[in-house]
Amino acid sequence: MSQPVGRSIISTPRPVSANRRKFLARALHSPQSPAFPARAGAVALTxxxxxxxxxxxxxxxxxxxxxxxxxxxxHPQTLARGMVVEQQHPEAGPIKTIGLPVKLSETPAQYLRPSPRLGEDTRALLAEGGYGEREIAAMLAQGIVMEPAVA
Incomplete structure (x- = not known):
């Protein structure tokens, strides 16, 4: 029962009825309960x-x-759909990459080159986005973007 005291309310514990206990037990086992995923995961692992x-x-x-x-x-289905594509990388040799998920009979996917190394296309992409050489050099110097290490 809650009783107003000044501007605050003091809550006193009330007895939990049998119906309320059943409701609380059902609520704890409901998929909407925050504890449900952990309990479901524990059961799944058995x-x-x-x-x-x-x-x-x-x-x-x-x-x-x-x-x-x-x-x-x-997985056989992944392989049957051509979702794993092997390409020749100039430095790493043969590599497997993910194929395009959309398969069009009239215009099949063409894999013209392997994915670039991290930072390989940084300068070209920034220039295409309208950044000048000075701005690109500043971003590189500040570590905002990167280029691959020179071997």
């Missing part, structure tokens, strides 16, 4: 992914696995 996928399938609940990056990149 069995394998295959176990949970079979249980969900049996119950008619649509579900699929969450793959690690390595699993996703080597």
């Amino acid at each position: 069995q394998s992914s295959a176990h949970w996928l079979a249980a969900f399938d049996k119950a008619g609940v649509p579900a699929g696995p969450v793959h690690s990056v390595g699993e996703a990149l080597s």
